[in-house]
Amino acid sequence: MAVQQTAGFPKYIAFFANSVLETAIWTFAELAIADHLAAANEPQTADEIAKKQGWNSEYLYRVLRAVVDADIVSEIESSQTMEPEKTNRFQLTEDGHFLTSNHPSKARYFILWESSPLARTTLFYLPQLVCEGPSKPNGFQRATNNDLFFNFIEKEENKNIAHNFNETMTSMSTHSSQFIVKSVDFGRFNTIVDIGGNFGVLLASIMEKYSTIKQGICFDLASVVQSVEANNEFEKRNIPKERYQYLAGDMFDAQTIPQADAYIMKHIIHDWDDDQAINILKSIGTAANGKPITIFIIDVVVLPRNEENKLTNQTAHVLDIHMMLLLHAKERTQNQMVHLCEQTGFRFKQLYRTETPYSIIEAVLN
Numbered sequence: 001m002a003v004q005q006t007a008g009f010p011k012y013i014a015f016f017a018n019s020v021l022e023t024a025i026w027t028f029a030e031l032a033i034a035d036h037l038a039a040a041n042e043p044q045t046a047d048e049i050a051k052k053q054g055w056n057s058e059y060l061y062r063v064l065r066a067v068v069d070a071d072i073v074s075e076i077e078s079s080q081t082m083e084p085e086k087t088n089r090f091q092l093t094e095d096g097h098f099l100t101s102n103h104p105s106k107a108r109y110f111i112l113w114e115s116s117p118l119a120r121t122t123l124f125y126l127p128q129l130v131c132e133g134p135s136k137p138n139g140f141q142r143a144t145n146n147d148l149f150f151n152f153i154e155k156e157e158n159k160n161i162a163h164n165f166n167e168t169m170t171s172m173s174t175h176s177s178q179f180i181v182k183s184v185d186f187g188r189f190n191t192i193v194d195i196g197g198n199f200g201v202l203l204a205s206i207m208e209k210y211s212t213i214k215q216g217i218c219f220d221l222a223s224v225v226q227s228v229e230a231n232n233e234f235e236k237r238n239i240p241k242e243r244y245q246y247l248a249g250d251m252f253d254a255q256t257i258p259q260a261d262a263y264i265m266k267h268i269i270h271d272w273d274d275d276q277a278i279n280i281l282k283s284i285g286t287a288a289n290g291k292p293i294t295i296f297i298i299d300v301v302v303l304p305r306n307e308e309n310k311l312t313n314q315t316a317h318v319l320d321i322h323m324m325l326l327l328h329a330k331e332r333t334q335n336q337m338v339h340l341c342e343q344t345g346f347r348f349k350q351l352y353r354t355e356t357p358y359s360i361i362e363a364v365l366n
Contacts, residue, residue, distance in 0.1 A: 021070060024066040025067060025070055025072065025111060027063055028099065029108045029111040029115075030112060033049065034099040036052070037090065037091060038100050042091075043076055043090060043091040044091075045086055045090070046084075046085040046090070047061075057085040057086070073091060075090055076090070076091070105171055106168070106171035110171040113161070113165050113168040114168065116161075116164070118143060118161065122326060125139035125325065126324075134273065134328045138325060140327070166198060166199070166227075170198060172267070174201050176356045177201055179356050180266075180360065181205050181206055183352045183354045183360060186206045186209075186210050186262070187212050189260075189294070190212075191216075191261050192260055192263070193217045193258055194264045194266070197264070197266075198218075199218075200233040200234055203216045204216075204234045204236070204244070205237075207234065207243060208237045213243070215243060215260075216234075217246075217247050217258050218244065221248065221250070225248040251284075252279055252283055253283065254287045255287075259288065261294065262293065265280075266299075266358075267298070269297050269299055269332075270319075270323055270329055270331050271329050278340060293365050294362060294364050295341075296362055297337060298358055299337075299358065300357045300358055301333065301358075302316045302331055302333045303333075303334070311357075316331045316357065319331055346363040347363060347365070348362075348363050349363055
């Protein structure tokens with residue numbers, strides 16, 4: 001268990017402690033220590049792991065000891081206390097197995113991206129953003145010599161970062177898809193397009209549940225579609241090839257967006273400021289070519305402040321700061337979402353809550 005918040009000055013000590021613990025967990029993921037523990041099939045000392053990898057056993061032990069506090073590994077202590085790196089043994093907990101490289105949750109890659117030095121450096125530009133506003137470079141631009149995020153991850157030299165980011169998107173969809181799928185009746189549609197659908201986790205989950213859907217189209221940038229062969233989520237669920245396709249295009253270019261009955265946008269609208277979000281919705285409306293369509297915007301909507309919404313809003317508020325720093329983007333309230341829809345000819349129909357921080361906005365274009 002991570003260090004808990006308390007009251008008064010100890011609260012701020014807890015903030016510091018949790019920040020350092022996050023770095024220890026990122027180090028655990030970066031060095032693939034979960035893989036080494038899992039491969040050994042028995043508890044290991046820090047010294048045993050370090051000798052195989054050419055690492056420093058004392059420092060490794062101290063990292064592992066800290067990670068115990070997050071319930072990622074457990075420590076089997078010995079009576080010898082002078083050199084515990086040689087005698088105390090560590091094994092993965094149930095949660096620790098999530099950080100192995102091949103775990104279906106992709107949690108390791110979530111940590112590798114969200115707690116990476118690049119992502120964390122971006123955070124330290126928040127004071128400048130507050131003082132200067134959106135007319136100046138965002139935190140990510142300041143951390144990368146003025147690179148825009150989506151341009152940055154398209155570059156060949158940044159392919160490892162792009163890989164961790166794409167796997168992070170997959171990890172979040174893997175966790176949330178089951179709750180999203182059961183919150184909305186998607187079976188009323190014949191054709192569904194997932195805008196920015198990455199490798200298709202959410203859309204494949206929908207197609208798996210609703211066999212009446214005739215065609216699912218996972219729509220994303222060419223660089224994502226080109227790397228899908230090893231990550232085909234439809235194949236993993238044994239969905240027939242004639243029921244789905246991956247399609248490369250640009251969500252800002254209506255001519256590249258296929259026609260459908262419904263369009264899903266998960267973690268898309270929150271990537272953009274209001275003007276760009278409106279442009280995306282207008283592109284989808286233009287692609288419909290006069291046909292009635294339904295859109296589903298899936299984001300962490302900022303809800304009314306009350307006890308019931310407290311945990312969801314904590315996630316929304318933190319993610320909102322993250323998006324501000326990364327992209328000059330934002331999480332929105334329901335009223336702000338409705339306003340975007342109205343600006344682009346869509347009529348708000350319903351907000352669905354899920355068992356996760358995500359909410360789903362349904363809107364129609366008649």
